[in-house]
Amino acid sequence: MPPVIDREKCVGCGTCADICNSHIFVHEPDKDRVPRVRFPDECWHCDSCVLDCPAGAVRLRIPLPFMMLHVASEGLRRQS
Numbered sequence: 001m002p003p004v005i006d007r008e009k010c011v012g013c014g015t016c017a018d019i020c021n022s023h024i025f026v027h028e029p030d031k032d033r034v035p036r037v038r039f040p041d042e043c044w045h046c047d048s049c050v051l052d053c054p055a056g057a058v059r060l061r062i063p064l065p066f067m068m069l070h071v072a073s074e075g076l077r078r079q080s
Contacts, residue, residue, distance in 0.1 A: 001040075001043070001060075001061040001062070002024070002037045002040030002041075002043055002061075003016070003024065003025075003037060003043060003049055003050070003058050003059070003060050003061075004058070004059050004060075004061060005034055005035060005037070005057055005058055006057045006058075006059070007034050007057075008057075009055045009056060009057035010033070010034045010035075010055060010057040011033075011054070011055045011057070012027075012029060012033030012034060012035075013054060013055075014027035014029070014035060015049075015052050015053055015054060016035055016049040016052070016053055016058050017035045019048045019049055019052045020048065020049055021044075021046070021048070022039065022042045022043065022044055023038070023039065023042075024037055024038060024039050024040070024042055024043050024049075025037060025038060025049070026038040043060075045060055045062055047060060
């Protein structure tokens with residue numbers, strides 16, 4: 001699922017577009033101050049855009065398979 005930019009919070013700095021290694025965003029300030037998501041299916045959900053956005057305007061919707069956790073078998077043993 002693609003990143004979501006909150007238009008109310010976005011200050012139009014383009015940091016998300018600059019920081020993204022997959023070039024998901026396009027920032028064309030002459031057309032719209034808010035960057036747009038150009039390639040939504042290419043997002044790796046690395047969280048860089050979320051962490052580096054100075055306005056906190058970007059959030060990720062993590063797909064369910066990405067949210068699955070690995071639990072080591074040692075953690076499942078009963079303690080007496």
